[in-house]
Amino acid sequence: MxxxxxxxMRKVAFFPLIISLLLLSSCAPQTPTxxxxxxxxxxxxxxxxxxxxxxxxxxxxxxxxQILHPEIEISVTGGGSGTGFTSLINGTVDIANxxxxxxxxxxxxxxxxxxEPVEFTVANDAIAVIVNPGNPVSQLTLEQVxxxxxxxxxxxxxxxxxDRPIVRLSRETNSGTHVYFLETVIRLGDSNNKSFFSADxxxxxxxxxxxxxxxxxPNAIGYDGLGYVTPEVKMxxxxxxxxxxxxxxxxxTVIDNSYPISRSLYMYTHGQPSGAIKDYIDWILSxxxxxxxxxxxxxxxxxx
Amino acid sequence: xxxKDEVIITRGIKIAGFSSIIFLLLIFAFxxxxxxxxLTEVPLSELFNTRWYPIEKYFGILPLISGSLMVTFFSILxxxxxxxxxxxxxxxxxxxxxxQLLKPVIExxxxxxxxxxxxxGIQVLVPFLRRFLxxxxxxxxxxxxxxxxxxxxxxxxxxAEDALYxxxxxxxxxxxxxxASKWEAIWGVTLPAARTGVLTAVxxxxxxxxxxxxxxxxxxxxxxxxxxxxxxFFLPIRTMTATIASEMGEVASGSTxxxxxxxxxxxxxxxxxxxxxxxxxxxxxxxxxxxxxx
Numbered sequence: 001m002x003x004x005x006x007x008x009m010r011k012v013a014f015f016p017l018i019i020s021l022l023l024l025s026s027c028a029p030q031t032p033t034x035x036x037x038x039x040x041x042x043x044x045x046x047x048x049x050x051x052x053x054x055x056x057x058x059x060x061x062x063x064x065x066q067i068l069h070p071e072i073e074i075s076v077t078g079g080g081s082g083t084g085f086t087s088l089i090n091g092t093v094d095i096a097n098x099x100x101x102x103x104x105x106x107x108x109x110x111x112x113x114x115x116e117p118v119e120f121t122v123a124n125d126a127i128a129v130i131v132n133p134g135n136p137v138s139q140l141t142l143e144q145v146x147x148x149x150x151x152x153x154x155x156x157x158x159x160x161x162x163d164r165p166i167v168r169l170s171r172e173t174n175s176g177t178h179v180y181f182l183e184t185v186i187r188l189g190d191s192n193n194k195s196f197f198s199a200d201x202x203x204x205x206x207x208x209x210x211x212x213x214x215x216x217x218p219n220a221i222g223y224d225g226l227g228y229v230t231p232e233v234k235m236x237x238x239x240x241x242x243x244x245x246x247x248x249x250x251x252x253t254v255i256d257n258s259y260p261i262s263r264s265l266y267m268y269t270h271g272q273p274s275g276a277i278k279d280y281i282d283w284i285l286s287x288x289x290x291x292x293x294x295x296x297x298x299x300x301x302x303x304x
Numbered sequence: 305x306x307x308k309d310e311v312i313i314t315r316g317i318k319i320a321g322f323s324s325i326i327f328l329l330l331i332f333a334f335x336x337x338x339x340x341x342x343l344t345e346v347p348l349s350e351l352f353n354t355r356w357y358p359i360e361k362y363f364g365i366l367p368l369i370s371g372s373l374m375v376t377f378f379s380i381l382x383x384x385x386x387x388x389x390x391x392x393x394x395x396x397x398x399x400x401x402x403x404q405l406l407k408p409v410i411e412x413x414x415x416x417x418x419x420x421x422x423x424x425g426i427q428v429l430v431p432f433l434r435r436f437l438x439x440x441x442x443x444x445x446x447x448x449x450x451x452x453x454x455x456x457x458x459x460x461x462x463x464a465e466d467a468l469y470x471x472x473x474x475x476x477x478x479x480x481x482x483x484a485s486k487w488e489a490i491w492g493v494t495l496p497a498a499r500t501g502v503l504t505a506v507x508x509x510x511x512x513x514x515x516x517x518x519x520x521x522x523x524x525x526x527x528x529x530x531x532x533x534x535x536x537f538f539l540p541i542r543t544m545t546a547t548i549a550s551e552m553g554e555v556a557s558g559s560t561x562x563x564x565x566x567x568x569x570x571x572x573x574x575x576x577x578x579x580x581x582x583x584x585x586x587x588x589x590x591x592x593x594x595x596x597x598x
Contacts, residue, residue, distance in 0.1 A: 082554030165440040173359045174554030202525040216431045
C-alpha cells in the first residue's frame with residue numbers, strides 16, 4: 001500500500017509543476033488591462049465570458065476580429081449567463097455574454113462594485129424544441145410543451161405519438177436558456193404564473209449533453225438554442241394556439257416573427273465601453289460581423 | 305552545524321505534520337461560517353423538504369441527500385464482491401506472473417480521471433442500459449452506481465489486499481493441515497482473520513464514492529427527485545456533490561442559495577467524517593487485537 005501511494009504521488013507531483021509552468025508562461029507576456037483603460041494600438045487583451053449559447057458565436061467573432069486586428073487578443077469562455085454576470089460584477093472579465101437580460105439584483109451588485117452594466121443586443125436566437133428523429137411527433141402547441149415540462153403530460157401518446165414515457169431534458173438552472181424557457185414556454189409569458197419544471201426533469205450540464213441524449217433516446221424531449229441543433233435530432237414545429245400554423249425555427253421565421261420562442265442575445269460591459277472594447281463591440285454590430293451569425297445558426301440583428 | 309540542521313529539519317517535519325490538522329480546522333471553520341447562516345435564512349421545515357429548485361427559493365435538500373446515499377450504497381454493493389474478490393485472488397490464489405500483471409493494471413484503473421469514466425459512461429453505458437433494461441432513459445442512479453463502483457474498486461482492492469497479506473502464513477498452513485481445501489481456508493480462516501482490514505477498505509471505498517462529483521454529474525441525470533419506490537434506482541437522481549459543482553459558479557456570494565450550498569458541504573463533510581472515523585476505529589480495534597495475539 002505504501003509503495004502504491006508513493007508511486008501515485010510521484011505521478012501526481014508532476015502535474016502541479018507542469019500546470020504552474022504553463023500558467024507562468026501564458027501569463028508573462030500579457031499586460032492585464034482594466035475595462036476603462038485607454039488602449040489604442042498596443043497589445044490589448046479582452047476577456048469575454050458567459051452564456052454557453054453564445055460561446056460559439058463569440059468565438060467565431062473573436063477569431064475573425066483577431067485576424068483583422070492582430071494587436072488585439074480576445075479570450076472567450078462559456079459557463080452560463082449567470083456565471084458571466086458574476087464574473088463581470090467581480091471584475092474578472094471585460095465583456096459578459098448573456099442569453100437573458102441582467103436581473104435587477106445583479107445590477108444592484110454591479111452598482112455596489114462601482115459600475116453600471118451597459119447592455120448591447122448582439123444577435124437573435126430561436127429556441128428549438130427537439131426530439132429523437134424516430135419520434136413521430138413533429139408539431140406541438142406551446143401549451144402542450146408547457147404541460148409536458150410541468151409533468152402534466154407524461155406519455156407521448158397524449159400528444160399523438162407512440163406509447164412511450166416522456167423524458168424531459170433541460171439545461172441547469174444557471175443557464176439563461178433555462179430561465180428564458182421557464183418564463184416564455186412553461187409559464188407562457190405570464191408573470192403571475194408560478195408553475196415550473198417537473199422535479200423529474202433531467203438537468204444536464206451542457207447543450208451537447210442534451211443533443212447527445214435526444215439523439216440516442218426516442219423518449220426524450222429537449223430544448224436548445226438553434227445554433228446548437230445538429231441534423232441528428234428533429235426539431236418540432238411550434239404554434240401559440242391550436243388554430244395557428246405550426247412553424248419550424250429558422251433565421252427567416254424568427255425575423256418575420258412567426259416562430260413563437262425567439263430571444264435576443266446580449267453582451268454587457270462595465271459602463272459605456274471605450275478603447276479596444278468599444279471598437280470590438282462596434283465591429284460586432286457591423287453588417288460584416290452579423291454575417292457570421294447565419295453561418296453558425298443564429299439570427300442576425302435586423303437594422304430597423 | 306549538524307545539530308542546527310537537525311533542529312531545522314525536525315521543526316520542518318513537525319510543521320508539515322501539524323499543517324494537515326490546521327488545514328482541516330480552517331476548512332471546517334470556513335464551511336461553518338458560510339453554511340450555518342442557511343439555518344437562519346431558510347426555515348428548517350423548508351430546508352428538510354423534498355423540492356429543490358433554488359432559483360425559485362425552494363431549498364429542500366432531502367432529495368439531494370437521498371440521491372447521494374442511494375448511489376453510494378449501491379455502488380458499494382457492486383464494488384464489494386468485485387473488490388474483495390480481486391483482493392483475494394491477488395493475495396491468495398494468483399500465480400506470481402498474473403499477480404505482477406494485475407497489480408499495476410488496478411493502479412492504472414485508479415489513475416483514470418473520473419471525467420474520462422463519465423464520458424465513457426455517457427457514450428457507452430447510458431445507451432446500453434436504456435436498451436438492455438428498457439428504461440425511459442439511461443441517465444439513472446444505477447448508471448452512476450456502476451461508475452462509482454469502478455472508481456472505488458481500486459481503493460478497496462489495495463487496502464483489502466494489504467489486510468490479507470497481514471494474516472500470518474501459519475493460519476493458512478494450519479487450515480490446510482486440518483484438511484481444509486484452498487477455498488475453505490480462504491473463506492473460513494484468512495478472510496475472517498483479515499475482516500477488520502476488509503471493513504476499513506469498504507469504508508474508504510464508501511468515502512470515495514460519496515465524494516465523487518464529475519462522473520455522477522455526467523450520468524445520473526441530475527433530477528432532484530425523492531426516491532419513493534424500488535424503481536427509483538433505475539430513474540434519474542441528483543447528488544449533493546453534483547449540485548454544489550453545477551450551481552456554485554452562478555450564485556452571488558452571500559446569498560441564501562450560496563449559504564445553502566455550503567450547508568450541503570457541511571453535510572458532506574460530516575458524512576465523510578463519520579465514515580473515516582468508523583474506518584479508523586475499525587483498524588484501531590484490529591491493532592489492539594493483534595497486540596493481544598503476540
